[in-house]
Amino acid sequence: MPKDFVYACAVAAYQVEGGWKDDGKGPSIWDTFSHNGNCALNATGDVADDFYNSFRKDIPLFKNAIGINSFSFSFAWSRIYPNGRGDHPNPKGIAYYTQVLKTAKRNGLNTSCTLYHWDMPDTLYQEYKGFLSDKFVDDYRAYAKTMFQAFGGMCDYWITFNEPKVTCTHGYGPNPEHAPGVKGPVTDWYTCGHNLLLSHAAAAQEHKDAGLKTPIGMKLDHMPLVPFDKNSAEDRAAADRANDFEVGWFVTPIVTGQYPKALVDAYGDSFPKFTPEQSASLKGSIDFLGLDPYTAAWATPIQNCNENVMSNDYPMCVRKFQTTPEGKTIGVPTGSAWNFLDPEDSVYFGLKLLQDRYNTSTLPLWISETGMTQINETELPLDRKTDDQPRVEWYRRTLESVKKLIDEGVPVTGFVPWACLDNFEWARGYTERFGVIGIKYDAEGKGSQERFVKKSAEYLKRVLHKGEKISTQV
Numbered sequence: 001m002p003k004d005f006v007y008a009c010a011v012a013a014y015q016v017e018g019g020w021k022d023d024g025k026g027p028s029i030w031d032t033f034s035h036n037g038n039c040a041l042n043a044t045g046d047v048a049d050d051f052y053n054s055f056r057k058d059i060p061l062f063k064n065a066i067g068i069n070s071f072s073f074s075f076a077w078s079r080i081y082p083n084g085r086g087d088h089p090n091p092k093g094i095a096y097y098t099q100v101l102k103t104a105k106r107n108g109l110n111t112s113c114t115l116y117h118w119d120m121p122d123t124l125y126q127e128y129k130g131f132l133s134d135k136f137v138d139d140y141r142a143y144a145k146t147m148f149q150a151f152g153g154m155c156d157y158w159i160t161f162n163e164p165k166v167t168c169t170h171g172y173g174p175n176p177e178h179a180p181g182v183k184g185p186v187t188d189w190y191t192c193g194h195n196l197l198l199s200h201a202a203a204a205q206e207h208k209d210a211g212l213k214t215p216i217g218m219k220l221d222h223m224p225l226v227p228f229d230k231n232s233a234e235d236r237a238a239a240d241r242a243n244d245f246e247v248g249w250f251v252t253p254i255v256t257g258q259y260p261k262a263l264v265d266a267y268g269d270s271f272p273k274f275t276p277e278q279s280a281s282l283k284g285s286i287d288f289l290g291l292d293p294y295t296a297a298w299a300t301p302i303q304n305c306n307e308n309v310m311s312n313d314y315p316m317c318v319r320k321f322q323t324t325p326e327g328k329t330i331g332v333p334t335g336s337a338w339n340f341l342d343p344e345d346s347v348y349f350g351l352k353l354l355q356d357r358y359n360t361s362t363l364p365l366w367i368s369e370t371g372m373t374q375i376n377e378t379e380l381p382l383d384r385k386t387d388d389q390p391r392v393e394w395y396r397r398t399l400e401s402v403k404k405l406i407d408e409g410v411p412v413t414g415f416v417p418w419a420c421l422d423n424f425e426w427a428r429g430y431t432e433r434f435g436v437i438g439i440k441y442d443a444e445g446k447g448s449q450e451r452f453v454k455k456s457a458e459y460l461k462r463v464l465h466k467g468e469k470i471s472t473q474v
């Protein structure tokens, strides 16, 4: 492993903390969304993994069982500002995260701190629809400033946003599966993305103004589109176009200060625009780029594409799919319908694509999330949950692709399995388990909070901490 390689495991506030109204915390959009019965088996994050109370035991467990040198987590904004903004942050919220960070340090872990992992204070949605208003930018800036002041000396890496594309395409637009989950036109995605990008730039500026030397980055969902038939010029063009819409939507502005041309051309005047100052504030606004490659998808053009053909992704005019009509899948199926093991496409091809498109040869890249859930994992007996060979295989093949990238000079400087611990998997509730450490609660998230270490944790520790071969069997 390269020197200073960040090897972390990750969790996010709403998915693990619980304590949804403890110590002055205000409701987030996910509290509201889950309380309205929008998640599998009516699950909520009210208790989740009880990490709010158990972090003192959990963090050393992560360190010992997984062998990490770093811990990646997110702050719940509504613990800091229960209504999204205010003259003073909630002292109990600040005290809580101070303890989390101190616990990580005491255990020899550096930390990457994400300011926003999907759990906006509900007030900001009720007041102005969250990301659909440019008012969001000022509230986020003020929140970020508070966090840099409070934790500037404690966080080693900063991440402004988790997965902006999913934030916008799953939270807004025609078929929102995530909070806030209110339907609107496709153009809402782009309004959301625009305000999110400007908020990122505002936070990056605050980080600079605070004089912090710690790196700041963004963490992007990364589902690269690969041509279904690599020999077909049409499929290659379709994949290129789709990658502009999907990967380029956020990478291009933070690297170049502009939106990809394909997006602007497709939407014309209705597409949001940056002023020259805004472009300048975005360009080069990251010190490292986090990518969350789970899975890839195939791309092929939609013939005779028009608004009626595909109201959701129009005008991209690309059919994205992972399974052919004959039932061939892009990779090995997992317990999540959208997720296949295909690291040669998602990791290797996906990171090379960035390198080729953006000439990012000096921009450090992290695999800031990757992982999977076993098929019907909640129903498996404990020994099969523990002996999670499909997940071991996931990490084995993924690390092979990472090694190939590093050997070819791509600066991969971080690797972060998702997740440290089984947790609340958003709209899927507790029915899907991504942890390399398990929890004995049931598919509704009820029952025992007892933790158990899966074989995948042992595998990762042996390879990434002890330096054993990637082919190691556990």
Ligand code: GAL
Binding pocket: 012, 015, 162, 163, 166, 221, 292, 369, 418, 425, 426, 434
């Ligand atoms: C990511 C997300 C995580 C986690 C994971 C598995 O998109 O950032 O919070 O849920 O997917 O689905």
